[in-house]
Amino acid sequence: EAKKRGKNQVVFFSSQQNESIEYRLFVEQGLYNAIVNQDLYASFQPIVDSEENIVALEALCRWNNIDIGHIHPESFIPIAEETGLINALGLKMLREVCIANVLLREAGMSHIKLHVNVSILQLNSQVLVDQFLAYLKDFDVSPKDIVLEVTETAMHDNSTKRILRELAKSGFGIAIDDFGAGFASVSELTEPYTTMVKLDKSLAPTGDVTNTRNVIAESLIQLCQKLGKTVLLEGIEKEIQADFARQAGCHYMQGFLFAKPMSLTEAMQRITQKEAQAV
Numbered sequence: 001e002a003k004k005r006g007k008n009q010v011v012f013f014s015s016q017q018n019e020s021i022e023y024r025l026f027v028e029q030g031l032y033n034a035i036v037n038q039d040l041y042a043s044f045q046p047i048v049d050s051e052e053n054i055v056a057l058e059a060l061c062r063w064n065n066i067d068i069g070h071i072h073p074e075s076f077i078p079i080a081e082e083t084g085l086i087n088a089l090g091l092k093m094l095r096e097v098c099i100a101n102v103l104l105r106e107a108g109m110s111h112i113k114l115h116v117n118v119s120i121l122q123l124n125s126q127v128l129v130d131q132f133l134a135y136l137k138d139f140d141v142s143p144k145d146i147v148l149e150v151t152e153t154a155m156h157d158n159s160t161k162r163i164l165r166e167l168a169k170s171g172f173g174i175a176i177d178d179f180g181a182g183f184a185s186v187s188e189l190t191e192p193y194t195t196m197v198k199l200d201k202s203l204a205p206t207g208d209v210t211n212t213r214n215v216i217a218e219s220l221i222q223l224c225q226k227l228g229k230t231v232l233l234e235g236i237e238k239e240i241q242a243d244f245a246r247q248a249g250c251h252y253m254q255g256f257l258f259a260k261p262m263s264l265t266e267a268m269q270r271i272t273q274k275e276a277q278a279v
């Protein structure tokens with residue numbers, strides 16, 4: 001049945017009908033199954049320092065459907081949020097990250113941190129925080145090895161902030177994702193739980209050195225530094241963008257120029273290669 005349905009849905013994925021009822025139903029049913037079987041998994045994108053050493057891996061959710069192929073997170077995360085499946089998806093991703101942490105440790109790469117994206121809807125109850133901590137305990141993973149990425153718009157109400165403070169107190173790193181793409185609320189930078197700021201790829205310069213957004217990006221980087229936050233520029237695709245990030249004083253960088261999202265095995269091979277080169 002799922003198979004038949006999947007085949008019939010191909011058109012919806014390639015057209016602009018992502019909002020259609022059929023698509024929603026497909027995603028809802030399909031996601032549920034994908035969480036249970038192994039069609040939903042994590043891909044890992046390296047995060048590098050200014051010398052291009054890999055310091056962390058960001059887990060990005062991937063859904064590979066047998067009938068349709070690869071489905072992008074941007075088209076299923078919102079539906080997962082609306083249907084409540086985001087909690088199961090989020091725990092699945094946390095599990096992937098815990099397993100990755102164990103494997104990294106076993107390979108002598110315990111210095112590599114793991115980032116996981118967290119939806120605001122996962123942060124609306126204490127139960128979830130307890131569940132998170134229980135999960136980590138099961139895998140014997142320290143929250144200090146994990147950075148939770150939360151988008152800036154997600155950080156508005158007080159109960160969310162309370163939960164984030166709680167998570168930070170437990171040892172998790174908290175990164176504001178896509179900073180500068182939305183409201184770029186400076187008040188979020190004043191929160192002690194914010195350990196890292198990920199500047200949105202729209203702030204990465206395109207070429208012109210006197211560009212207004214370079215001025216904005218540079219000022220934001222300085223602001224974050226003065227406030228003691230770790231700063232990262234996302235979406236780096238070109239050498240000039242990497243140069244800009246380095247000159248402006250970004251601690252970390254991420255983007256296709258350095259590495260695309262990949263399997264954990266590939267990421268570990270990369271880390272080994274990099275570290276061999278550095279010796």
Ligand code: C2E
Pocket residue numbers: 045059060061062072073074077090093117118119149177178201234235236237254255256257261
């Ligand atoms: P994000 O967390 O900001 O992740 C960065 C996105 O930019 C990823 O897309 C990544 O593949 C892409 N990217 C990385 N480097 C470059 C680059 O140099 N150029 C360009 N053009 N893109 C680059 P992806 O994997 O499609 O994920 C999209 C968004 O979906 C993520 O944005 C995140 O908000 C959300 N997402 C992904 N996985 C999860 C998850 O497990 N849970 C939740 N709640 N959201 C997730």
Ligand code: MG
Pocket residue numbers: 058117149177
């Ligand atoms: Mg992210």
Ligand code: MG
Pocket residue numbers: 177178198200234
């Ligand atoms: Mg981002």
Ligand code: MG
Pocket residue numbers: 178
């Ligand atoms: Mg994003």
